[in-house]
Amino acid sequence: xxxxxxxxxxxxxQEGRISILNCDYTNxxxxxFLWYKKYPAEGPTFLISISSIKDKNEDGRFTVxxxxxxxxxxxxxxPSQPGDSAVYFCAASTSxxxxxxxxxxxxxxxLA
Amino acid sequence: ETGVTQTPRHLVMGMTNKKSLKCEQHxxxxxxxxxxxxxxxxxxxxxxxxxxxxxxxxxxPSRFSPECPNSSHLFLHLHTLQPEDSALYLCxxxxxxxxxxxxxxxxxxxRLLVL
Numbered sequence: 199x200x201x202x203x204x205x206x207x208x209x210x211x212q213e214g215r216i217s218i219l220n221c222d223y224t225n226x227x228x229x230x231f232l233w234y235k236k237y238p239a240e241g242p243t244f245l246i247s248i249s250s251i252k253d254k255n256e257d258g259r260f261t262v263x264x265x266x267x268x269x270x271x272x273x274x275x276x277p278s279q280p281g282d283s284a285v286y287f288c289a290a291s292t293s294x295x296x297x298x299x300x301x302x303x304x305x306x307x308x309l310a
Numbered sequence: 311e312t313g314v315t316q317t318p319r320h321l322v323m324g325m326t327n328k329k330s331l332k333c334e335q336h337x338x339x340x341x342x343x344x345x346x347x348x349x350x351x352x353x354x355x356x357x358x359x360x361x362x363x364x365x366x367x368x369x370x371p372s373r374f375s376p377e378c379p380n381s382s383h384l385f386l387h388l389h390t391l392q393p394e395d396s397a398l399y400l401c402x403x404x405x406x407x408x409x410x411x412x413x414x415x416x417x418x419x420x421r422l423l424v425l
Binding site for chain 2: 200202229230232234239240241242243244247249287289291293296297298299300301302303
């Protein structure tokens with residue numbers, strides 16, 4: 199039973215346009231969500247997080263939106279750059295635990 | 311050296327070998343983690359250590375044996391592995407406050423191939 203799902207295994211976007219990566223979860227106890235970016239031959243790098251008390255968090259070109267009623271979060275990258283090409287993972291956790299549940303990842307390709 | 315480092319970066323071993331993976335974090339964190347990433351699967355949490363104590367064992371087979379001698383170092387001892395154990399093994403660390411909502415910082419991983 200996969201509690202965190204990224205249903206799009208890949209996404210291609212033109213440079214300068216918006217990239218939208220989606221993530222769905224099933225466990226209503228999750229209260230902290232993160233996005234990681236992973237380049238080949240490297241470990242995941244933390245990108246941005248959001249607590250369940252918020253519905254939006256912004257950091258530069260990256261914005262994460264959380265819709266608790268739909269159990270859905272999304273990562274927006276504006277404008278997209280070729281260096282953003284990587285695999286993006288969403289992860290979820292519950293306060294009081296150290297356990298993250300990861301999605302399977304979405305491979306983003308930004309075309310120059 | 312900064313962040314989280316892992317050695318070796320690549321490892322090939324036979325099913326009868328014994329080897330160890332090493333992780334070191336230079337972030338002053340108190341919690342450390344081992345994850346396994348197999349092809350086309352999400353990252354799977356294996357073990358969690360907080361202040362050197364194991365707080366999570368995610369039903370990992372006993373052929374994987376973790377060791378945490380201090381808050382900065384974490385080992386994964388491997389013996390009599392199976393070919394299906396071939397994967398990327400990632401180490402991570404976090405502050406370890408116990409309140410949750412912590413960001414985990416990952417090392418580059420060890421790519422393991424079991425023949």
